[in-house]
Amino acid sequence: MSNILKNKIIKQLLVVLFFLFTWQIISTLNQKFNSFVSSPTEVAITIFDGFTKGSLIIDVLASLKRVTVGFSIACLVAIPLALLLTYYKNLSIYVEPIIELLRPIPPIAWIPIAILFFGLGDNSAYFVVFIGSFFPIFINSYHGASSLPIIYQNVCKSFEIKGFVYIQKIIFYYSLPFIFTGAKIGLGMAWMSVIAAELMGAQEGLGYFIQMNRLLLRTDNVIAGMLLIGVIGLFLNHLIVWIRKLIIPWENDST
Amino acid sequence: MIQLKDINLSFSNKNNHKEVVFKDFNLEIKEHLVTSIIGSSGVGKTTLMNIIAGYIKPNSGTVLLNGKLANVPGKNRVVINQENDLFEWMTVLENLQIVSNDSNKIKEFLKMAKLSAYSGDYPKELSGGMRKRLSIIRGFVSDAECILMDEPFGSLDMVTKQNLLEQLLTIIKATNKTIILITHDIDESIYLSDEIVILADRPTKIVKRYEIPTELHHHIKTPDTADFLELRNSLKSAIFRSSD
Numbered sequence: 047m048s049n050i051l052k053n054k055i056i057k058q059l060l061v062v063l064f065f066l067f068t069w070q071i072i073s074t075l076n077q078k079f080n081s082f083v084s085s086p087t088e089v090a091i092t093i094f095d096g097f098t099k100g101s102l103i104i105d106v107l108a109s110l111k112r113v114t115v116g117f118s119i120a121c122l123v124a125i126p127l128a129l130l131l132t133y134y135k136n137l138s139i140y141v142e143p144i145i146e147l148l149r150p151i152p153p154i155a156w157i158p159i160a161i162l163f164f165g166l167g168d169n170s171a172y173f174v175v176f177i178g179s180f181f182p183i184f185i186n187s188y189h190g191a192s193s194l195p196i197i198y199q200n201v202c203k204s205f206e207i208k209g210f211v212y213i214q215k216i217i218f219y220y221s222l223p224f225i226f227t228g229a230k231i232g233l234g235m236a237w238m239s240v241i242a243a244e245l246m247g248a249q250e251g252l253g254y255f256i257q258m259n260r261l262l263l264r265t266d267n268v269i270a271g272m273l274l275i276g277v278i279g280l281f282l283n284h285l286i287v288w289i290r291k292l293i294i295p296w297e298n299d300s301t
Numbered sequence: 302m303i304q305l306k307d308i309n310l311s312f313s314n315k316n317n318h319k320e321v322v323f324k325d326f327n328l329e330i331k332e333h334l335v336t337s338i339i340g341s342s343g344v345g346k347t348t349l350m351n352i353i354a355g356y357i358k359p360n361s362g363t364v365l366l367n368g369k370l371a372n373v374p375g376k377n378r379v380v381i382n383q384e385n386d387l388f389e390w391m392t393v394l395e396n397l398q399i400v401s402n403d404s405n406k407i408k409e410f411l412k413m414a415k416l417s418a419y420s421g422d423y424p425k426e427l428s429g430g431m432r433k434r435l436s437i438i439r440g441f442v443s444d445a446e447c448i449l450m451d452e453p454f455g456s457l458d459m460v461t462k463q464n465l466l467e468q469l470l471t472i473i474k475a476t477n478k479t480i481i482l483i484t485h486d487i488d489e490s491i492y493l494s495d496e497i498v499i500l501a502d503r504p505t506k507i508v509k510r511y512e513i514p515t516e517l518h519h520h521i522k523t524p525d526t527a528d529f530l531e532l533r534n535s536l537k538s539a540i541f542r543s544s545d
Contacts (some may be wrong), residue, residue, distance in 0.1 A: 200356055201386050203374035205400045205443060215399060219390040296390050296423040 084266035092270040101250075106274065108250040109240050112168060113282075116175025117236040124180050124232075125225055128187035129213050132194075145184065153178035153239040161247050171243045171251070178239030179232035186231070190224020191217045223297055226290040233286055237279050252278075303330040303378075303447060303479065308352060308362035322348055323359065324504035332367075335473060335480040337490035340500035341540060346483045349505065350451050353481065354380050366447065378447035381440045383455045385432065387424040393435055394420040400443040410438040413472055430461035434468065441472055447479040454489065466492055487536050491529070499539050509539045 066086045073085030084092070096102030131138040156177050157170070164170035194217060202212055244253025252271050259267035308326040311319055322345055330336045340346050351357040353364055355374035364371045366378060379400075388396055393416055397407045411417045414434040424432055433453065440448045453469075454462045470493060473480060484490050490497050497511040511532070 197382060197384055197386050198388070200354075200374070200380065201382070201388075203356070204354065204376070204379045206376045207399060211399075215391075216388070219388075222390070294390075296425055 082265055084269055088266050089269050089273060092266045093274065096267070096270060102255065102270075102274075105250050105252050105255040105271075106278070108248075108254075109244065109252045110278070112171040112175055112240045112243075112251065113233075113236045115168075116172045116240070117179045117233055119172065120176045120179040120183055120232060120236070121229065123176075124184035124228075125187050125218075128184050129191055129217050129221070131188060132191035132217055133213050145181070149181045149185070153235065154242045157243055157246050160243070166247045166249070171240055171248060174243040175236045175239045179236040182231035182235055183225070183228040186228025187221055187225045190221035190228075193224075194220050222294055223290075226286065226294070230283065230286045230290075233282050234279065237275070237282060241275060302332045302365075302367055303353065303481070304328070304363075304365040304368075305353070306363045306365065308359045308364075310348070310352070310357070310359045321504045323352075323362075326362070326505060328498070328507065330479065330481060331496065332479050333477050334495040335482060335493050337482045337484055337494040337497045338500060339484060339487065339490055339497060339536070339540060340502070341485065344500045344502040345505035346485075346500060347451060349500070350380070350449050350481070350483050354378060354449055356380075376443060377445055378449060379440045379443055379445040381437055381448060381450045381453050383452040385424075385436075387432060387436055387439075389424055392421050392423055393427070396424070396435060397439055397442050400439055403442075406442055410442045410472070413475065414438045414468060428461075429457060430465055433457060433461075433465060437465075437469060438472065441476050441478065445478065447481065450480065450482045452484055453482075454484075454486070462489075469493065487533055487540075491532060491536075497536065499536065508542070511536065 070086050073080040073083065073088075093102070127141075131141055153174050156174055160170035160173045160177075164173055198216065198220065202208065202216055207216060240251065241253040241256075244251035245257050248254040252275055256268050256271040259265075259271065305326060305328040308323045309321075310323040311321040314320050328349075338346055338349065348357060352359055353371075355364070355372060355378075358372065371377065388399070391399065393411070394407070397410070398404075401407055408417070411420055414437070416431060416435060416438070419427060419431065424435065427435065437450075437453060440450075454465060457465065466489065473493070480493075482490065482493060491513060494513055497513065499508040499510075500506070501508045513532070
């Protein structure tokens with residue numbers, strides 16, 4: 047099993063290396079291309095310098111902080127709300143239309159309103175990140191919780207498992223795999239939203255870093271910022287998969 | 302004692318045609334005994350169990366448990382299902398703890414079902430027979446006066462089933478609960494039951510009731526005595542006649 051995994055990682059690394067190599071070759075051979083797209087080595091040096099001499103680490107941490115806060119609030123609101131609405135089905139009739147109405151609005155569209163209400167600081171970014179990640183987490187959790195099989199519902203009726211114990215020990219645990227699927231999508235959305243929010247109104251963060259360097263015509267920095275966004279997004283994704291395996295031991299194969 | 306009084310149940314099928322499932326159906330099930338309900342498929346056995354459990358509300362009629370009205374599902378009578386009904390996200394021990402606070406009793410039942418060594422495992426890690434045993438003791442470990450078993454051995458192989466029957470009998474004898482066993486297996490019902498009720502369908506009615514003579518009780522390993530064969534044949538023909 048671990049051999050298969052090792053093989054897979056090696057293959058994936060090879061693809062990345064091939065991509066970087068091709069990019070480097072084109073940049074070296076084609077000066078015109080290189081004049082507006084920096085080569086991988088240049089970008090690597092930029093990232094290294096950014097971390098050692100510049101303020102890149104501050105931008106990365108600023109973005110991560112916004113994602114963490116906004117995403118956590120989204121989880122804390124979306125998951126209990128989904129569980130409660132499953133338990134109190136009468137309530138869901140009132141909440142569902144509101145959610146269905148707000149859901150199609152992209153997080154970016156909320157940015158002007160967010161800035162208006164919360165100013166240019168962190169709070170508006172938290173809000174946009176919250177909006178971006180709330181819906182995938184809520185929709186998946188709600189879907190999971192309401193798909194509790196009849197047989198479990200009947201067992202709970204028979205043994206009189208109800209109230210908080212039912213919500214926590216039955217609905218919540220049953221829904222956990224769905225919640226994690228939502229969280230995975232939600233975290234991706236959170237990361238996208240924070241960059242969008244920072245592109246429009248922020249004093250620091252990776253989105254701000256890209257925006258500033260775009261104005262300064264520093265393509266190497268812009269690409270460095272983009273690459274960092276990709277790498278951190280990938281890392282966050284793996285983090286969720288890892289936590290899922292840790293928290294859901296009864297589910298052997300997770301996706 | 303469980304009493305079903307004047308149960309009526311009908312539903313409309315696809316063509317809006319009214320189908321009568323139960324018409325003035327009456328049944329009494331004695332306390333502390335094992336009563337099997339046998340009949341061919343589609344005879345209404347599972348519907349009957351769902352009515353007793355309170356999952357299905359009849360159009361009219363009452364279900365009484367020891368004289369008290371039992372029209373909603375409750376702890377006094379629990380169901381052991383044919384399909385998997387274990388909480389997959391709970392360990393063996395947690396599956397029992399959610400229905401009983403009595404840790405000594407849980408320990409005792411784990412021992413009886415030979416599951417003590419697996420109390421920290423998830424149901425997914427157990428074999429089919431072990432899962433069934435867990436599902437069964439979950440019913441017995443609760444304080445339910447009555448246990449309803451809906452073809453509990455349906456999906457098991459012969460050897461597993463045979464072992465399980467013996468263990469189930471030990472548990473039944475140790476707990477003295479009222480048990481209703483829904484099945485289509487004649488040998489299984491003779492082995493476990495004190496009484497057998499044979500049903501016929503549309504509307505569901507009782508064809509015959511058999512009291513199992515004590516000398517035939519629990520003797521599945523020697524099912525070749527003349528008495529046993531006679532009883533088995535008699536049950537068989539009653540079931541056949543009912544499905545004509």
